[in-house]
Amino acid sequence: MAYFINFGLIWKYIPEFLQGLGLGLVLAAISLFFGMIVGILLAFCAISKNKFAHRFASGYVTVLRNIPLLVLTFFCYFGLPDAGIMLSKNASFVFALSLYAGAYLTEVFRAGLKSISPGIVEAGAAIGLRKYQVMLSIQLPIMFRNVLPSLSNNFISLFKDTSLASSITIVELTYLARKVNTITFRVIEVWLIVGLMYMVTCYLIAFLLRLIERRLQIK
């Protein structure tokens, strides 16, 4: 049976699609924020001389990076209520995505911290800065500048991962696309438009973050 492309039925859903896209960006941004907190803490654990902290960070990264995000999402959404933890849909997805992002960002930040010349850290200590002051005033700023390109890539990945939120009925772009499919049966048109929206958004995010990277570059 021939299939005739007809975008006419889809246009009226574009405002809804844009709302879904916006929600995806918000979920990714919040998850990146919490993921960065997890990542920074664990990155310091990973480079620490304390064996327990080092192993904990290494164990966390190994476990979380080897679990599919969808499984983690289902665990947080369907599993945690059995343990008495009933987070809202959005909160449970952000929780899952933050844990997941934390594992990847730990490695990013660990590499960023390792790339800092030991001489700079020693110089900080030599001028009388305490350990936490060295971390906050010297290591973190340098690390952030070093890892900004990786951070951008991670944000784009997280944004694309938000499509999995549709599995727990969060009304983001992929969820809306499936819903429109069941109404219009214009499967090719819907996925083409949604794919294009994801692609353009990711490209714009990458473009903006490259601008920021250039600004922060040492000349």
Place this chain on the structure above:
Amino acid sequence: MKKGLAIVLVVTLLVGICSVAFAAVTPYKSKLHEVLERGYLIVGTGSTNVPWHSINEKGEYEGFDIEMARILALGLFGDASKVQFVEQASDQRIPNTLADKVDITFQFMTINPTRAQQVAFSIPYYTEGIGLILKTGGKYKNYDELVAAVAAGQTVTIAILQNADATANVQRMVAGSKDDQYESQGLVYQAVDSGRADAGAVDLSSIKWLASKNPEKYTDSGFAFNPQNYGAAMNPYDQVWINYVNQVLLDCMTGATYPLYTAAYEKWFGETPTAPNIGMPSMFRAK
């Protein structure tokens, strides 16, 4: 020479006339006779939908569709085991039936006017509906409590399979409730299990089966709507076969073989159907 040719022509003519006459009086051979001669029934069905058709640990087909096929085999051969099941996907039900790859299809097939233009349906052997499944020991014990909760201003969430009519159907079931649309039926059950949803809207037969097998886990809310009949599909050009199948099904639902249908119904839906009337036949009574 001419005489010989004339004899040959006359004999050929006579043989031709006899063949036509013989063909005219030979009884029409129905699927019914073909099946009886073969000695077993070939039934198209599926294997992945409990309680309709599935494969158990012994590798045998089981389910309510399977029971219906066995009742038919019992009627044909006096032996319910004389059935060969042919697994087919849902979209193969009509092609396989029309191509005579199977004698009949028992595969939770909804009778509708469009399909009835292609295949002949038997009389219905089950009327499916959408019901609401609840978690046993959960917030709500039955349908009335769900409705009362909405009336009291509480948020009642109903999980349902994502489809075009999902929101409308949920509103028809519990007006004012909130719907959560999942991409698979499995996730609907998980939503009920985890307390993410107060009820799940699924097929009534599945609810009955789950509630009868796992009463500690699931409860039937007692509400159902959206009736649709399930019937067996057959080749439409064999009225003898269609009549026979209908007779067997009608009898097992309202007549002498009623205990067979009852046993199957109790096994797969955990309920005992109303017994047939004595006196005026059940099918002619309004209720």
